[in-house]
Amino acid sequence: MRLSDGVEWGIHCAVVLSFLPPGAALPAGRLAEYHGVPTAYLAKHLQALSRAGILEAVPGPGGGYRLARVGARVSMLDVV
Numbered sequence: 001m002r003l004s005d006g007v008e009w010g011i012h013c014a015v016v017l018s019f020l021p022p023g024a025a026l027p028a029g030r031l032a033e034y035h036g037v038p039t040a041y042l043a044k045h046l047q048a049l050s051r052a053g054i055l056e057a058v059p060g061p062g063g064g065y066r067l068a069r070v071g072a073r074v075s076m077l078d079v080v
Contacts, residue, residue, distance in 0.1 A: 006045040009035060009037055010046070013049075014054065020066055020067075023066075025065055031065070053068055054068055055067060056068040
């Protein structure tokens with residue numbers, strides 16, 4: 001089974017976000033830099049995951065993205 005690049009990066013980001021302490025968030029730019037992909041490209045996929053209820057978008061200076069629920073309750077199928 002071949003996953004699209006966007007799905008693959010969504011999975012990678014969900015894994016990284018699962019290691020954040022409770023209440024913390026990472027900006028899309030930092031996630032994109034970490035994975036070596038363009039910020040606009042990754043932001044589009046992070047927004048889709050946010051609309052799907054997998055990620056939560058946090059506004060403000062300390063904002064970014066975090067998992068909307070405990071990492072153990074997010075499956076790879078959810079992200080796909």
